[in-house]
Amino acid sequence: MTNPVIDPPALPAATLRVTPLGGLGEVGRNMTSFEYEGKILIVDCGVLFPEEHQPGVDLILPDIQPIRDRMSDVVGLVLTHGHEDHIGGVPYLLRTRQDIPLVGSGLTIALTEAKLKEHRIKANTRVVKEGEKMSFGPFDLEFVAVNHSIPDALAVAIRTPAGMVLATGDFKMDQLPLDGRITDLRAFARLGEEGVDLFLVDSTNAEVPGFTPTERSIGPALDQAIGASKRRVIVASFSSHVHRVQQVLDAAAKHGRRVALLGRSMVRNMTIAEDLGYLHVPDNVLIEYKKAKDLPDDKIVYMSTGSQGEPMAVLSRMANLDHAIEPGEGDTVILASSLIPGNENAVYRVIDGLTKLGATVVHKGNAKVHVSGHAAAGELLYCYNILKPRNVMPIHGEYRHLVANAKLAQDTGIPAERTIIGENGTVVDLKDGDATVVGQLDLGFIYVDGSSVGGVTEADLKDRRILGEEGFVSIIVVVDAKTGQIISGPDIHARGVAEDDTVFDDIKPKIVAALADAASNGVRDTHALSQIVRRTIGRWVNQRLRRRPMIVPLVIEA
Template sequence: MSHPHPDLELPPELAPGTLRIVALGGLGEIGRNMAVLEHEGRLLIIDCGVLFPEDHQPGVDLILPDFDYIADRLDDVDALILTHGHEDHIGAVPYLLRMRPDIPLIGSLLTLAFVEAKLKEHRITPLSLVVEAGQIERFGTFECEFVAVNHSIPDALAVAVRTPAGTVLHTGDFKMDQLPLDGRVTDLRAFARLGEAGVDLFMVDSTNAEVPGFTTHEREIGPVLDGIFANAEQRVIVASFASHVHRVQQVLDAAHAHGRRVALVGRSMVRNMTIAAELGYLTVPDDVLVDARAVDALPAHEVVLMCTGSQGEPMAALSRMANLDHRVRVGRGDTVVLASSLIPGNENAVFRVINGLMRLGATVVHQGNARVHVSGHASAGELMYCYNILRPRNVMPVHGEVRHLVANAAIAVRTGIPADRVIVAEDGVVVDLAHGVARVVGAVPCGYVYVDGSSVGTITDAELKDRRILGEEGFISIFVVVDSATGKVIAGPQIHARGFAEDDAVFESIQPELVAALEDAAMGGNVDTYQLQQIVRRLVGRWVSGRLRRRPMIIPVVVEA
């Protein structure tokens, strides 16, 4: 297997007749999926999603793919293909279209409806083309055939990209549920046909590659939800992704069967389910949906709230309920269902929400104690079937952390694909496909781009480190006034600390040392205020580290008078 190496250089100029593939996100992480294909000077993009921040990225709202690789070549982009409507595949589209609003968006009806609603909030009117499974379209040098795949959202598509340099099949996110709620199975007949014609590079979802066997059917969730609703004494609150149409459908059906009314809570949940219902992807039983403001007038045992926040997102409805920061007050007798799996990295946030809800007296049902969610991704057994059906010449696992990519690569090798034809790459690694062989030829810079409020890309890793220090170690400011002529300290040092258990009086013992150090420096002819500030920073830093066992952010201010 070919692995990325930190010493990889920039790739050479693309040779004629070669197809280049560069992932700008989604390899080595669960999120911000984006792949760029290049042939004969033209570009095709597959997906453009976001990654949600973890605890070590305080204040960050979203993380985008790094667009720098294509920033000066946006006019070469023939199309942006969106495989399905989840945020980790479409969430960054508005930020890319800010750079070039007329990039053609290609996707299924529901996917584009979700994207267009998002773009409307950004005041962008896209150029879009709705495609269906089985449809073939040409975008410049790229001929694209769309294939139905089953996922945890309706209307997901894989895409086969044909070029003179070879054929690439990108699965997007998929599984092989044989009893899907909407009856739309992954089209293995199309996979077999493509395999017979020859797939030169198979880019395949890796999220569940470590999970043996086969992913459970979505239909198994219905009876579990039915039992929860039957036994619930008061309100039922179900948290899920705002785009999980199938799960919302199951909640609506269970509520209808038990005489309950459902209110959608959360702007994204209301927006997406309204779109899904209008397009016919969500069937709403008569008199089941009510406005969220109307549920207060209903008996608690007749109420279901469908909300966001299953991943512990701080600003989502469920987290705010757990923190008593929402108009819905969770109490004893309420039942809360977290109807989603844990995305790696979100465990602590989710458990905080669960503990907060249970502290309020609610019964919390989650994947750890009931089958209230099944994955939308193919497990190892399904991946093995795909390899045996397709018999691809080369494989490049996508969509997953490194452990998922490696596990997927191992499955490919077990099915007989030569190890040197299985490429485990991370974001930024450049893969060239020529004469039926895919190989790593270099790497391009590919960092995280942080969205923080209205700023995009201005927050750096160094600034995030400062935020972590502020949050974990505290902050000390020192103010000193020195005589510009003599260097004598004429005011201060005034020391103020934040984030310390100790009172500011604890710093009184260091003040004489500071005065002596500053005056000694002045006597030695060192009266530059910057150098004096560095003396203060070093002296206070050593003292705080030795005395208080802390490494806070220290801001010294030395003023001449």
């Protein structure tokens, strides 16, 4: 369901305006703006990864059009944690204004700075810890420890004279986390006693009943899979999943194997995590990839990227035999991640490819090698009962996740009229404890395509899909500028349409006849003649070949 576009009114005095710019109705590109008395605070700025119907696109950014011309009013950007869907868009945002203060935990800021360095951006960063408070303009911030599938995640309480908002970021309530850092429910309870006027809460696992299993429960399954393998082990995970890499390092050390990290982002992120003390590497376990090739097959574990089937990631290239490491009989491949919605087909293709090569593929569907980083329904119910928020707006999830989360809030006694199921661009005003939808902005996708940002349109993607699915036909005709008679051609060339260009021999006389008729009627404009050629061959290809290729006619005067 898409809400109709409604322009919001001017922001009233003493009112906090909350506008999600990404992350609602999708899993990715999380970003929310908060405006009070002319000043703007942003929480998160992530990316969404493209699906198959978006060929050639590298990344998808939040649509910052509502604040693009107001970057001078932005007082800060809070980053809840270091995953790409929360920090990946930061370099592109800072292109509009480089000195925006970036606020986050130690690991989050370190990962963001490494990303910014690749874009040659020197940022104004500030590291905070749980329990700390700071102010940016009219926004008084307090940071709260939350547990997620990456260390150092933070929720943020945003206080203004209009009320207090608590934004969780991504979180769960793992009671036995590997790093011992649990979600601070005592702080949640204290904030609840103070009064949370609007609760922005992670929805990704709202449909999942019960509680998300602990990270420690994964250790035995990884240990068993690595211990049982007779040859090489390849583990694919997100490049920022420090906890999962820690478990692989520990299991490898136990079984006398060494670990080589594959993929530029994996090496970069784990180096940062080790330097900051978030990753503890057992002695003599890590080995450089180039040296790892000299080890016996039963003494090595490769830790790679590509758990989501990304075409250019290490694991996909292995499955396509486009990598120096070619999986084979007796090898074990472990996919230690959940499926992000939209990636299912790509992942299953990789699994099939690896299986055909003889590898044993262990994944969440057949072994307990991954747990989610998001709170399930039971954990969300706990939050609602502890916080007793006056208003709730589920965020971070596809539409069904938002609806399920809103239903949980209502089950705990929060009135339906105080649970807002929004979408990107839904404008919510908070004042005197009341949250009201006052507008709906028309936001779209901002595509990153190579060095182009925002240059690719939906029309361009449609053309790419046509090229990929239906093929391409070009027709060149040279006509006399005075008489309109054909001097040369038509020459027809096709790609992806038919096995041989001779199939078009039947249409050439019809093109000649159509142009002759146009010439007899005094048509000399080459654009008009091109359109005649396009229509003539288009009808024929559709009827004869049952195809709708991209047709590019070129009529040249001589």
